[in-house]
Amino acid sequence: xxxxxxxxxxxxxxxxxxxxxxxxxxxxxxxxxxxxxxxxxxxxxxxxxxxxxxxxxxxxxxxxxxxxxxxxxxxxxxxxxxxxxxxxxxxxxxxxxxxxxxxxxxxxxxxxxxxxxxxx
Amino acid sequence: xxxxxxxxxxxxxxxxxxxxxxxxxxxxxxxxxxxxxxxxxxxxxxxxxxxxxxxxxxxxxxxxxxxxxxxxxxxxxxxxxxxxxxxxxxxxxxxxxxxxxxxxxxx
Numbered sequence: 001x002x003x004x005x006x007x008x009x010x011x012x013x014x015x016x017x018x019x020x021x022x023x024x025x026x027x028x029x030x031x032x033x034x035x036x037x038x039x040x041x042x043x044x045x046x047x048x049x050x051x052x053x054x055x056x057x058x059x060x061x062x063x064x065x066x067x068x069x070x071x072x073x074x075x076x077x078x079x080x081x082x083x084x085x086x087x088x089x090x091x092x093x094x095x096x097x098x099x100x101x102x103x104x105x106x107x108x109x110x111x112x113x114x115x116x117x118x119x120x
Numbered sequence: 121x122x123x124x125x126x127x128x129x130x131x132x133x134x135x136x137x138x139x140x141x142x143x144x145x146x147x148x149x150x151x152x153x154x155x156x157x158x159x160x161x162x163x164x165x166x167x168x169x170x171x172x173x174x175x176x177x178x179x180x181x182x183x184x185x186x187x188x189x190x191x192x193x194x195x196x197x198x199x200x201x202x203x204x205x206x207x208x209x210x211x212x213x214x215x216x217x218x219x220x221x222x223x224x225x226x227x
Contacts, residue, residue: 037164045156045164045207047216061215095163104170105211106154110163 002026004096004111011117012086022079022096022111029077033099035107036070036081038092038116046092049081050099064090086118122146122210126219132227137198141222143208145189152212155184155193158221159204167206168193200226 008020020036036048049070050059058070069082079096093115097107123146133139143153151171156164166175168184171191181196195202203226208219 044220045209045218047218050216059214100169104152105216106166106169106209107156107164108166108169108175110165113163 002098002109004098004109006094006096006111006114009094009114009116011119013120014087014118016086017082017084018086018116019083020081020094020096020114020116022081024077024079024096024098027098029072030074033102033105034070034072034079035097035099035105036068036079037095037097037107037110038090039095039113040089040092043092048094050105051079053102083116086116088118090116091118092116121215122149122213122217124208124210124217124219126208126222128222129220130223130225132225133198134227135198135200139195139198139224141193141206141208141224143186143191143193143219145191145210148188149210149212151187152210153184153186153191154209154211155182156207156209157202157204158207164207195224198226 003025005023012018035050038048051070055072067085071080093113095113096111098109099105100108125144127142153171155168158164167178172184183194206222
């Protein structure tokens with residue numbers, strides 16, 4: 001059974017940093033592109049970052065480019081999101097998600113999510 | 121960026137009814153479209169991919185159709201467990217973008 005379990009969320013002040021983790025199990029982690037998707041309270045979904053199988057390629061929307069860094073450790077089957085210079089608009093539930101294939105990058109499995117609140 | 125316009129924003133329907141949710145892309149996305157269901161307090165779950173392919177384990181009362189810029193999700197014979205929010209997502213091009221969502225309630 002595919003499982004994605006996020007951790008590391010919490011309350012952080014504007015301008016500070018936070019690192020999220022996602023522990024994967026139930027599949028060969030190194031074979032899949034992985035991603036982070038967020039959802040602000042009572043709002044829609046926003047894709048935040050994608051990383052290739054080896055970690056050599058990363059992709060971000062303009063809203064987080066230069067502030068967020070996605071990374072992975074295939075030996076530990078773990079995905080990470082380093083978030084720097086946090087803003088109030090980054091307040092959201094952050095989901096770890098698996099891309100189905102390199103060619104068809106929809107998200108076939110999602111974690112339960114972790115809440116990040118950016119506030120003074 | 122490709123904009124995804126989803127309608128309606130909310131929908132009220134009766135048990136057993138058929139409902140349809142629409143999603144329009146700002147440009148051709150060549151069937152690179154997925155639909156997700158999100159129940160209150162839960163994470164999104166994949167329903168449909170490639171515009172019309174049913175994800176493993178999803179009931180056959182869900183179906184997707186469309187092409188080009190126009191896509192739709194149909195739910196036949198609405199069940200109580202279908203009460204949820206539904207989102208479309210294009211994965212044809214970066215940045216991946218989602219529709220604003222449709223909240224489905226029982227009448």
